[in-house]
Amino acid sequence: MRVFAAIAYNEVLLNLKRVAPYVVAALCAGNAVLWWGWGPASGRGVAVNSDFFIAGVQAPYSFLFLPLYTALMMADPGIRDFRDGITPLIFSKPITRAEYVLGKFFGNFFVLACCQSAFVVTLFILQWVPKKGVTVVPETKFLAYPKHFLVFVAISHMFLAAVYFTVGTLTRNAKIVYGLGIAFYPIYIGYQKVLLSSLPWRLKLALDPLVMNRALVPNSIRSNDPAWLNQLVIVYDADLILNRVVMTLLTAGCLTILYKLFSSTERSGRTKELTVINLSTAAEGVYYQHSSPVLPVAEFDRLDYINSVRVPEVTRVNEGIAAHLNKLVAAIGVEFRLLRAERSLVVVMPLSIFICLLEVAFYDIHPDVSLSAAYASNTSTSLMIFLIGMAVFYTGEAMHRDREVRIESFLWTTPISNSVLILSKFLSTLLLLFALIAGVGAAAVAIQIVRHHTPIDLVAYLKVYGLILLPSAFILTAISVAGTVFLRTKYAFYVVSIGTAAGLFYLYSNGYNHWLYNPVMYRLWTYADLTGVTRTILLYRLCWLLIAIICLALAHLFFERRSRGKANLPLPFALR
């Protein structure tokens, strides 16, 4: 028990030094402010400190806002020790697998729950803050906040956290977890539609991890009268308790699977660390001797042969545009090869294609202009979500890979310009996104043929993908490149990106939608806009492409690697 506590405590300490938990907590608190001041209760007379409101906001908060953050926080705790090479030091101590795995899980889950609880803590404080249109009941609430948070949020996310932690620890690949995080909504909606919808009502309630299928108050007795709602006390019925028990058992099951399959050994393909440990110091006057190496005769002969190998003189061209382009092409080739080797792509690519095609493959298509136009429009809307996720995560990976692999000092001392380093990562990620768009397009055409929804109008695909998806991919990747340069810490960049994307989608969903803050034109176009006078859409796209180019220029300007003394601009606000 003491070892378990020590491991859990150490995880808490490690997280205290990271930026991500603070950012997540701040975003959760900001979310509470939105629900409080501009949420469904605002202006309707429902008190923001009523039991009904406190319990009612937990499930949507948990569903809309938290799954990605849970993935972000729980992806790498089980990988970190292996990555940092600390495992030999840990597993040489008398530690059991259960103590290690559970200590890691609960230490990190405690931090995650603390971050998520910033939501209820903020709501708790806000009950004393007056605002026009916001109603409060006079009786101050204390216990309702932690109680409903524990029941509706903490248990749900304990299960999700266990799944993410198990996948991350067993695969030792955080990117697969991020992929799962990105794919959470399609998976969850698919789970609801395909599996739960066919089950009996009680089972449907019991197996819903985020309790989205259960009404807070039974419709038979429900009233929309604010006075009635403000007096209501939420009680947990048997169905809810059963659901929470099932989720807790599933969490335990998940951790048991992890315990059974967890191995503390090094993976054979793992990159070995170069570590030099010298226990003696000069100050002690004790030093190890390294005499001139003496070799056996056979080795000496081999050495003699190797000495005879001459390294040829080569011509080096480092001046001019052609030399610059050659280096850029070489760097794009390697960057793209490295991106292709990302294991998470094995999950993310097929899943994205599958989800994007769900609607056109299984549901009736209602063509406004043509079937191809409907296919292209439908797939492009779903694809946009994946493009955003992939642009953010794979740009983050590409931009930070050299530092993580510790190859940066090699690359940065070669005679290449910063633009080669930045553009190679930008273009290789863009190439990956284009490959996804092409894959979805090809699959949509194939489905059209299979479903006999002919004739195929390739121009419709070209219009939708060419005007909406391809520029969006370019813009998103460019903004992501600039974001990674400005924020410098990968996880801070991820958290800020997810927060910004969630905030923008919230605005779009509430009718605040304008092309100036909607670079992907989400809900701002119909196929008819692309066929008739396309000049307006083209203009919007060109404006955003210009902004994307400015982003790339800024990334170049603020890039950490210096080329001319101290001429590059400093970045005082970088999170490092």
Added chain:
Amino acid sequence: MSTILNVKDLQKTYSGGVQALKGVSLDIPAGMFGLLGPNGAGKTTLMKILATLLEADSGTAQMNGLDLIANKADTRRVLGYLPQDFGLYPTLTAAQMLDYFAKLKGVNNKKERRALVDALLEKVNLYEERNRRLGGFSGGMRQRVGIAQALIGNPKLLIVDEPTSGLDPEERARLHNVLAESAGEDTVILLSTHIVSDVSNLCDRFAVIRRGEIVAATSTGAALKQLEGRIWEATMPREQIAGLEAKGKVISKQMAGVSTRVRMLSENGRPADPFVPVAATLEDYYFTVVNLT
């Protein structure tokens, strides 16, 4: 011996307040130059500044008229660098990795590049492993890939930071030869290490850095001559060592079973009874400079 690389009054303080370099000045001629110092002395900071990776707070570094600090782009054209701690893309093969670095260093001719990569792989004894992924390489093999990439394009300034770390004796001998061969009339090889024998085997000249300051800069011959006839050695029980400090300067102690082998510096003849005179080594000089000055 004419100076090729001139480092003058380099200073560097990290944001945490650690003063890593306190006005380092060095005149480095062509050939191999050793930089010795204990861990944390400032060797790697100095190497990183010369390799354009770190910004100095003040000071200059000039090589044949090229300002290494102000003109980083030009410096990188003549530079080969092997850092102390590095990684490689685990999914690429050794040949792919070297080919990539050759392209980045401007070797555009495919035929030349292939010949260069093959020769370098032969040179570091990795030719048989050229098509294996780097992720499966041992520490020593990865170190050799690092050395090979540093040699691409005949660099005029080759900076190698702790290059023999993780190498077995055979590979160490091979590296010594590779480095010795790379030294030309207009080439500087800066070898940073805390393994004194690497310097004594390879370098004509060296400097010792301690707590961010150069405490000695000399030739190996001059260093040994300075200690001639002043080094004494004895093997004795541990408890007798305590009293030795009063009789002379203890340079180093090495455990040898139940006894301890002690080397002393004495200006005035035999320091105590069991001590016998021995030939001075570079290690003696190093310990004398680092601990006794």
